[in-house]
Amino acid sequence: MNSRHSITARMLLLLVLLIIGWLLWSGLFKPLLLGLGAFSCLLTVYLARRMGYFDNEVFAWRFGPRLFSYWGWLAKEIARSSYEVARIVLNPRLPISPQVFEIKATALHPVDQTMLANSITLTPGTLALDVHNGVILVHSLTKSGADELLAGEMDRRVAALRED
Secondary structure (H helix, E strand, O other), X not given: OOOHXXXXXXXXXXXXXXXXXXXXXXXXXXXXXXXXXXXXXXXXXXXXXXXXXXXXXXXXXXXXXHHHHHHHHHHHHHHHHHHHHHHHHHOOOOOOOOEEEEEEXXXXXXXXXXXXXXXXXXXOOEEEEEEEOOEEEEEEOOHHHHHXXXXXXXXXXXXXXXXX
């Protein structure tokens, strides 16, 4: 079971992230909107606590600073894939070779598998269809996209986020 200090720290982290998100995306700093934003952030944390969100170790923040380098790498992959998909779609012959295949996730933790599946879906031209028992069912627009995922670089990088 989690200590009260750990739960409080997670609640405060979520509250701070929600407030930062609200301020960045709102862009309006009028008293009424700031009050409503603060209320909605506090209500969200309260409801998450009532639902037991912070009691489950699955949601613990354990990635650390390596997560930011992974996000940078993923952003580069998203941009590269976007260019490739645009090039394919604009080609009059539409050179696609769609396929469905499975990837075995190296990491066993459910959060890692979810992160891998979400990263696959965020990368244009690929879509994670299902995650079950560490196996991710993926649809790829091209054979080269499938080959890249099967090579395992994305899986390796997600698994490396947990290594200490």
